[in-house]
Amino acid sequence: MSVAPSPPPAKTSWTVRTREKAVEALPPEKLLPDGQPTYVASWIYVFGVATIASLVVIVASGVILATKGPAWWHYTGIGHFFNSVHMWAVELFFFTMVIHLWGKYWMAAWRGGRARVWVTGAVTFLIAIPTALTGYVSQQNFDSQWISTQAKDAMNATGAGAFFNVTNFGQMYSWHILLFPIAVVALVAAHVLLVRRHGVVPPFVLADAPRSAAGAHSAGGAHTSDGAPR
Amino acid sequence: MNQIVLGVGSGVLGAVFNLNHPAHVVHWHFFEMSVSNIVVILLMLAVFALAIALPFPGAARRRGGAS
Helix, strand or coil: CCCCCCCCCCCCCHHHHHHHHHHHHCCHHHHCCCCCCHHHCCHHHHHHHHHHHHHHHHHHHHHHHHHHCHHHHHHCHHHHHHHHHHHHHHHHHHHHHHHHHHHHHHCCCCCCCCHHHHHHHHHHHHHHHHHHHHHHCCCCCHHHHHHHHHHHHHHHHHCHHHCCCCCCHHHHHHHHHHHHHHHHHHHHHHHHHHHHHHCCCCCCCCCCCCHHHHHCCCCCCCECCCCCEC | CHHHHHHHHHHHHHHHCCCCCCCCEEEECCEEEEHHHHHHHHHHHHHHHHHHHCCCCCHHHHHCCCC
């Protein structure tokens, strides 16, 4: 008894089309490269990954806080510890993200067809701000009471207060531990995949700099002065 | 045990950083900002400048061609 070979996959299948488009956009050697251009060997390039490292600690400590609840994080020593880890990871997240933003702004990181890389990063920063705000008003203490009563006037002035009530703990907690984190993590994932697709933006080439010093690469291919791959 | 350790730790930190008072604020004409926020912004500027100025370990070797 012989088994007939299976026919080639039909082009009409959406899974085949999706797979082919994904591999075309991000072939494995581009998705997980084994080298980066030499210009990446600079401290200014470490703040993006430092931001992601902070986000991992934020999510991990946040999961622990969410499983235990407000009484635990207010009245037990270990609860205080994880509450503090969560808060300081957020401080570090914004600290490193702002330096990453400054570095990318001054090297015009939208060059060479990288507009979507820049936009996903900028939107992540904008979404991270209300993510932090909803965390501050979800603490269940006098600090959250003070912040929410101050913030409600700003929300009401914009009209957002009709559906975004900062004095409603249940609503703010849902935004903080579900909706905003999903948006931030999805945007960060898209941002990283776009960086993989377009490559890390190179620094500006100085007109009077020696060509070997300004344009040397060990991997990642050559680029024009606007950062577009040659 | 954890509470004892954390209690001692917070007591030591509390002796160095007394937070039992309203925030200190810098107020000059229209400008008003808490000292803690100003310190964080100055720290970010300092780290940004250092990240540009300080050499990255192994950068010179990589640019020299040996990777």
